[in-house]
Amino acid sequence: MTPPPDGSGLSLETLPLRADLRGLTPYGAPQLDVSVRLNTNENPHPPSAGLVDAIGKASALAATEVNRYPDREAEALRADLGAYLAADAGFPLRPGRIWAANGSNEVLQQICQAFGGPGRTALGFTPSYSMHPLIALATATGWIDEPRGADFTIRPEAAADAIRAHRPSIVFLASPNNPTGTALPLDVVAAACAAVAENAAVGGRDAGGVVVVDEAYAEFRQAGVPSALTLLPSCPRLIVTRTMSKAFTLAGARLGYLAADSAIVDALHLVRLPYHLSVFTQAVARTALAHTGELLGTVEAIKVQRDRIVDEVRALGGQVVPSDANFILFGRFPDQAAVWSALLDRDVLVRDVGLTGWLRVTAGTEAETSAFLTALADVLTHLPPIRP
Amino acid sequence: MTPPPDGSGLSLETLPLRADLRGLTPYGAPQLDVSVRLNTNENPHPPSAGLVDAIGKASALAATEVNRYPDREAEALRADLGAYLAADAGFPLRPGRIWAANGSNEVLQQICQAFGGPGRTALGFTPSYSMHPLIALATATGWIDEPRGADFTIRPEAAADAIRAHRPSIVFLASPNNPTGTALPLDVVAAACAAVAENAAVGGRDAGGVVVVDEAYAEFRQAGVPSALTLLPSCPRLIVTRTMSKAFTLAGARLGYLAADSAIVDALHLVRLPYHLSVFTQAVARTALAHTGELLGTVEAIKVQRDRIVDEVRALGGQVVPSDANFILFGRFPDQAAVWSALLDRDVLVRDVGLTGWLRVTAGTEAETSAFLTALADVLTHLPPIRP
Numbered sequence: 001m002t003p004p005p006d007g008s009g010l011s012l013e014t015l016p017l018r019a020d021l022r023g024l025t026p027y028g029a030p031q032l033d034v035s036v037r038l039n040t041n042e043n044p045h046p047p048s049a050g051l052v053d054a055i056g057k058a059s060a061l062a063a064t065e066v067n068r069y070p071d072r073e074a075e076a077l078r079a080d081l082g083a084y085l086a087a088d089a090g091f092p093l094r095p096g097r098i099w100a101a102n103g104s105n106e107v108l109q110q111i112c113q114a115f116g117g118p119g120r121t122a123l124g125f126t127p128s129y130s131m132h133p134l135i136a137l138a139t140a141t142g143w144i145d146e147p148r149g150a151d152f153t154i155r156p157e158a159a160a161d162a163i164r165a166h167r168p169s170i171v172f173l174a175s176p177n178n179p180t181g182t183a184l185p186l187d188v189v190a191a192a193c194a195a196v197a198e199n200a201a202v203g204g205r206d207a208g209g210v211v212v213v214d215e216a217y218a219e220f221r222q223a224g225v226p227s228a229l230t231l232l233p234s235c236p237r238l239i240v241t242r243t244m245s246k247a248f249t250l251a252g253a254r255l256g257y258l259a260a261d262s263a264i265v266d267a268l269h270l271v272r273l274p275y276h277l278s279v280f281t282q283a284v285a286r287t288a289l290a291h292t293g294e295l296l297g298t299v300e301a302i303k304v305q306r307d308r309i310v311d312e313v314r315a316l317g318g319q320v321v322p323s324d325a326n327f328i329l330f331g332r333f334p335d336q337a338a339v340w341s342a343l344l345d346r347d348v349l350v351r352d353v354g355l356t357g358w359l360r361v362t363a364g365t366e367a368e369t370s371a372f373l374t375a376l377a378d379v380l381t382h383l384p385p386i387r388p
Numbered sequence: 389m390t391p392p393p394d395g396s397g398l399s400l401e402t403l404p405l406r407a408d409l410r411g412l413t414p415y416g417a418p419q420l421d422v423s424v425r426l427n428t429n430e431n432p433h434p435p436s437a438g439l440v441d442a443i444g445k446a447s448a449l450a451a452t453e454v455n456r457y458p459d460r461e462a463e464a465l466r467a468d469l470g471a472y473l474a475a476d477a478g479f480p481l482r483p484g485r486i487w488a489a490n491g492s493n494e495v496l497q498q499i500c501q502a503f504g505g506p507g508r509t510a511l512g513f514t515p516s517y518s519m520h521p522l523i524a525l526a527t528a529t530g531w532i533d534e535p536r537g538a539d540f541t542i543r544p545e546a547a548a549d550a551i552r553a554h555r556p557s558i559v560f561l562a563s564p565n566n567p568t569g570t571a572l573p574l575d576v577v578a579a580a581c582a583a584v585a586e587n588a589a590v591g592g593r594d595a596g597g598v599v600v601v602d603e604a605y606a607e608f609r610q611a612g613v614p615s616a617l618t619l620l621p622s623c624p625r626l627i628v629t630r631t632m633s634k635a636f637t638l639a640g641a642r643l644g645y646l647a648a649d650s651a652i653v654d655a656l657h658l659v660r661l662p663y664h665l666s667v668f669t670q671a672v673a674r675t676a677l678a679h680t681g682e683l684l685g686t687v688e689a690i691k692v693q694r695d696r697i698v699d700e701v702r703a704l705g706g707q708v709v710p711s712d713a714n715f716i717l718f719g720r721f722p723d724q725a726a727v728w729s730a731l732l733d734r735d736v737l738v739r740d741v742g743l744t745g746w747l748r749v750t751a752g753t754e755a756e757t758s759a760f761l762t763a764l765a766d767v768l769t770h771l772p773p774i775r776p
Contacts, residue, residue: 008624010651016557016588016596017655018505026657028460043455056448059668063443066640066672067431069633072416102490105661117406118506118528131662138659140506140528169404200404208404236396245457252454252667263398267405269414271526273493274519279640280447280668284454 020137027134034349036371038362041178041217041327043249045298045365051291058287062279070279074100077282080289081257085242088218089229089259096262097232100285101276104216104243104256108135111239111258113271115169115210116141123168125154127179127355129214132172144168152180152321152329156191163195167207171196174214175228176221179353179360181323183221189213189228193235210264212239216256217325219247219299220306225324229259236261246326247299248288255285302326306363312373318385321358332357332386339383346375357386408525415522422737424759426750429566429605429715431637433686433753439679446675450667458667462488465670468677469645473630476606477617477647484650485620488673489664492604492631492644496523499627499646501659503557503598504529511556513542515567515743517602520560532556540568540709540717544579551583555595559584562602563616564609567741567748569711571609577601577616581623598652600627604644605713607635607687608694613712617647624649634714635687636676643673690714694751700761706773709746720745720774727771734763745774 012022029039047055075095082093101107112135116122121142124132133143146162148154154173163171171192175184192211200208213228221227228240239260245251288295306328310320313330321329333339336359340352343359348371351360361372400410417427435443463483470481489495500523504510509530512520521531534550536542542561551559559580563572580599588596601616609615616628627648633639676683694716698708701718709717721727724747728740731747736759739748749760 008649008651010624010649012651012654014588014593014596015598015651015655016503016508016594017658018502018508019594020505021502021655021658024658026660026662028662031460037456040457042457046453046455047451052448052451055451055454056444059447059672060440060444062640063435063440063672065434066443067434067637068425069428069430069639070642072419102664102666103661106664109661113526114406114409115404120404120406135661138501200402205402206404206407208402210404236398249455251457251663252450254458254663254666254669261396261398263396263400263403266400267403267409270405270409270412272414273491273497273523274414274416275639275642276490276494278490278642278666278669280672281642281666284447284451284668 027131029351032349034344035347036364036368037349038364038368038372039349039351041246041362042251043246043298043302043326044368045249045301047249048294051288051294054287054291055284058283059280062283066279069275070277070282072275074277074282077286080286084289084292085229085259088227089232091233093259096265097259098257099260099265099268100255100257101272102281103245103254104214104241105131105135107241107256107258108132108212109139110268110271111170111210111212112136112139112141114267120169121166122170122172123162123166124172125159127152127353128172128174129178141170152177152182154184154188156187159188160191160195163192164199167199167203167209169209171209171211172214173211176217176324178217178325179327179351179355180321180329181325181327182321183225183324186226186228186231189231189238190235193231193238196237208237210237210239211235212241214241216241216243217246218242219296220303220326221324232259239264244285244288248295249298250285250288253281253284255281302363305366305369309361309363309369309373313376316377316380318380319388327360327362329358329360331359333359333383334386339379342379342383343375346378348372348375415519417739420737422732423735424752424756425737426752426756426760427737427739429634429750430639431634431686431690431714432756433637433689435637436682439676439682442675442679443672446671447668450671454667457663458665458670460663462665462670465674468674472677472680473617473647476615477620479621481647484653485647486645487653487656488643488645489660490669491633491642492602492629493519493523495629495644495646496520496600497527498656498659499558499598499600500524500527500529502655508557509554510558510560511550511554512560513547515540515741516560516562517566529558540565540570542572542576544575547576548579548583551580552587555587555591555597557597559597559599560602561599564605564712566605566713567715567739567743568709568717569713569715570709571613571712574614574616574619577619577626578623581619581626584625596625598625598627599623600629602629604629604631605634606630607684608691608714609712620647627652632673632676636683637686638673638676641669641672643669690751693754693757697749697751697757697761701764704765704768706768707776715748715750717746717748719747721771722774727767730767730771731763734766736760736763
């Protein structure tokens with residue numbers, strides 16, 4: 001934030017900014033011009049020529065009626081998303097149980113607007129996705145931080161105890177978790193859902209809550225790990241959020257979505273901005289969903305590079321946290337910021353997520369991954385990791 | 389809101405919905421399948437074949453990098469928007485003074501998140517755009533309703549008095565106003581800006597506010613009516629919002645924006661969701677801005693139909709409110725709902741905005757406008773208007 005160059009005398013200090021926003025800086029990773037960008041967990045594979053062509057055609061078709069407002073309900077897109085999720089859920093999800101918005105951040109914001117707000121709290125298990133507390137803050141929802149264990153896992157009893165103690169309106173879980181890559185066993189999710197239901201049974205409607213499992217990276221999970229979607233029939237207060245930014249290569253298209261009980265989707269209707277999803281967003285997302293097979297092929301390629309990073313970082317003497325995502329938390333370093341800078345000097349951008357001793361790297365293409373591993377090997381000769 | 393068919397027992401009544409949202413129904417005009425849709429102030433002219441083609445090409449180009457996150461700052465788009473506004477402002481507006489989001493509703497929501505919130509209020513002069521109080525509600529901002537005069541105008545002294553009395557954090561003005569079509573003289577805007585600055589001078593930083601002039605329909609204003617943009621140099625607390633939904637025929641693309649002091653734009657950065665504008669939204673909006681001349685041609689055609697509606701409704705014995713927009717408030721009827729239904733029976737959809745005695749109609753194509761006027765003449769033989 002620089003002082004105003006408008007000569008108006010107005011500044012953040014003289015404006016009536018909300019008190020709880022004072023001193024914040026805007027969220028966002030540095031957008032640096034670097035050859036190997038492995039800092040924002042993007043899918044390194046651009047869409048195929050066929051998909052690019054299909055997106056252009058779908059957009060042109062959408063443009064012929066762009067003078068009209070879009071389908072406010074995005075019915076066709078929600079039907080396609082429900083059909084896609086059926087494979088992971090094990091049962092069909094009709095459009096009334098699906099909701100979509102401009103990125104999963106907007107989905108999460110709508111959840112906080114509907115169920116959070118002044119006098120209410122959201123509870124998360126950190127370290128986790130740093131937007132969860134920021135979205136809570138922006139919606140004037142209080143935030144309760146529960147620490148994960150030393151290995152970044154959550155015990156079911158610990159989750160239930162925290163929820164019973166704090167009676168949050170919203171519980172955030174993430175699986176696989178960002179920035180650690182940790183997948184949650186379903187018994188943690190089930191324990192959280194049971195605890196919010198128990199709170200409602202004991203304390204009444206407003207003492208209950210909803211449980212959000214942020215599955216942004218679900219498609220990258222290891223074989224045999226079930227999705228929280230499978231718990232929807234037994235956990236009505238469960239919301240599973242997803243994104244098309246990662247597996248579907250659509251970070252630039254901004255499409256997040258969720259599956260939940262239809263009553264929860266009804267509640268989100270009360271806070272969504274009308275016509276929030278453009279005709280282009282709807283058309284592009286549907287086009288990508290029609291290319292699911294091709295896009296999930298990139299997921300397999302990325303998983304190969306992820307597992308390669310795990311093996312090679314260990315071979316270099318480093319530690320890695322087991323990952324079900326398209327990124328790896330690696331370390332530990334006496335000074336992770338120095339390692340981050342040394343990698344940047346070698347034209348490789350990773351993420352310092354603020355976890356002492358650790359850095360996060362996205363699994364890129366084979367070439368990008370090789371560039372990272374070569375740079376890291378070089379850096380570690382000067383800045384060795386802490387021995388386990 | 390129907391009861392949940394999921395068999396879960398969950399419903400809006402048993403969920404911990406925010407107390408102030410209970411009993412609401414989702415915002416939105418009926419989306420009915422009717423030949424002549426004149427209910428949501430859309431531009432009736434679809435984009436030209438040339439623009440459709442350009443949008444398709446721009447979208448395909450954007451798709452080649454859609455695996456990467458978009459430019460979080462939308463710098464190029466904001467530069468284009470600032471260049472476009474210079475004609476109405478009378479001076480250039482650099483990107484740091486421009487902000488854009490998914491529809492002006494999201495722009496307004498970000499303003500409420502930054503400057504409103506718990507314990508704060510927004511003040512509007514009703515009847516006006518009904519989303520203003522709804523966005524205040526969704527962001528937990530209190531709402532103060534000041535009535536307009538019988539002719540739907542606002543006196544500068546009345547505006548200043550209300551602002552001094554209530555010390556709102558946000559003042560909403562709309563010019564041309566929806567649903568009345570009324571343009572605000574600049575002395576009203578200047579008086580509001582002076583009053584919020586006086587509140588800050590007297591009561592300190594948090595007693596001050598910002599003044600939002602919602603100029604969604606500005607391009608349709610009558611010749612000689614200045615934009616509030618011209619006041620930006622003398623009113624640092626002024627925010628002028630615009631949309632590409634109307635004059636630019638992009639209702640389906642969702643692009644709203646604002647011009648303000650750069651310190652205000654800095655504040656919005658603290659609440660915006662990162663990467664909120666997709667690569668497609670940015671590309672489509674820039675493509676339309678490159679076709680400004682063509683699109684503003686549709687504005688002239690619409691103004692002809694608007695002025696025709698004014699003349700012909702008066703000739704039919706009805707009353708109209710002077711309009712600077714692409715719609716007309718007409719009446720007055722003993723039962724406006726009966727007239728609305730009778731028009732719908734004749735395949736013409738207009739808007740009952742909840743103002744006793746009045747209905748709102750959008751100026752359509754020449755053919756749509758003729759269909760409306762023919763239907764109205766027929767209806768008025770059975771349901772005559774109240775004589776002035």
